[in-house]
Amino acid sequence: MAESKEKIKKVSVICAKGSLEDVYAALVMTNGARMEGIEANLFFTFFGLDAITKKKMNKLHTATVGNPAMAMPGGLPFPTLLGILPGVEAGVSAMMRKGMDDLDIPPVEEFLDMINAAGGKIYGCKLAVDMFKLKREDMYDDMDSIITIGEFYEKAAGGQIIFT
Amino acid sequence: MSQKEISGVTIDVDDSGYMTNFEEWSKEIATELAKENGIDELTPKHWEVIEYIQKEVKDGTTLSIRKVGKSGVVDIKEFYNLFPDGPLKKATLISGVPKPSGCV
Numbered sequence: 001m002a003e004s005k006e007k008i009k010k011v012s013v014i015c016a017k018g019s020l021e022d023v024y025a026a027l028v029m030t031n032g033a034r035m036e037g038i039e040a041n042l043f044f045t046f047f048g049l050d051a052i053t054k055k056k057m058n059k060l061h062t063a064t065v066g067n068p069a070m071a072m073p074g075g076l077p078f079p080t081l082l083g084i085l086p087g088v089e090a091g092v093s094a095m096m097r098k099g100m101d102d103l104d105i106p107p108v109e110e111f112l113d114m115i116n117a118a119g120g121k122i123y124g125c126k127l128a129v130d131m132f133k134l135k136r137e138d139m140y141d142d143m144d145s146i147i148t149i150g151e152f153y154e155k156a157a158g159g160q161i162i163f164t
Numbered sequence: 165m166s167q168k169e170i171s172g173v174t175i176d177v178d179d180s181g182y183m184t185n186f187e188e189w190s191k192e193i194a195t196e197l198a199k200e201n202g203i204d205e206l207t208p209k210h211w212e213v214i215e216y217i218q219k220e221v222k223d224g225t226t227l228s229i230r231k232v233g234k235s236g237v238v239d240i241k242e243f244y245n246l247f248p249d250g251p252l253k254k255a256t257l258i259s260g261v262p263k264p265s266g267c268v
Contacts, residue, residue: 032267035229037249104228105268114230117240 010039010159018047020062025164027111034118043152045125052124052140057108061093116142123147171196182263189260197258210246212237214259221261228266
């Protein structure tokens with residue numbers, strides 16, 4: 001096997017997009033790092049902030065338009081025109097969330113709670129928080145802090161950075 | 165598949181050090197495996213978690229940190245404190261059950 005004996009000691013994951021699959025990629029990678037005993041930071045910026053915005057975090061959507069991987073259940077192509085109908089995107093997203101719950105993948109808020117309990121650090125990007133005019137009370141209670149990009153790099157020092 | 169000498173007996177283990185024959189498991193072996201993994205002493209709470217894990221695996225459950233956290237035995241924070249640096253991996257290794265295959 002070509003695996004390195006040297007262990008990754010620290011990862012800092014940046015989540016900049018707010019669609020269901022992008023947010024889950026960041027959550028799974030951060031939580032997975034903690035499960036392996038790797039120090040982990042999770043930094044949310046731009047639309048990724050939806051994942052730590054109380055009103056939005058448990059209602060994230062996956063795109064039904066402009067998503068070439070989108071398929072009907074059973075694998076048939078998903079017509080783009082169907083994706084624009086009211087309620088379709090919400091329905092598809094709800095189906096995906098249900099499918100994940102069946103696999104023991106928690107909803108976003110519970111996933112953040114797991115990462116927090118596991119000692120992972122959760123940060124919001126100051127620039128994006130200001131841009132979207134978010135207040136601390138609008139955001140996930142157990143977020144560690146709102147930080148600048150400079151502070152992010154300080155916290156990420158000595159580890160790997162992953163951009164989802 | 166290989167064998168290793170521990171606590172005066174020989175046990176069968178896989179490439180990652182997980183026991184492959186639960187019949188060979190004993191509390192003495194668990195205590196030694198814990199020491200090898202940086203846990204000097206198994207407290208009553210550790211044993212409670214070990215018993216829970218062994219029972220779940222026997223029942224065919226796919227273990228996850230989320231499940232352990234909802235077990236009523238420990239919460240997630242406590243689980244990480246009891247088995248630092250990879251709680252599910254360490255706890256299953258010490259419990260003598262296979263390495264968990266889940267990603268969450």
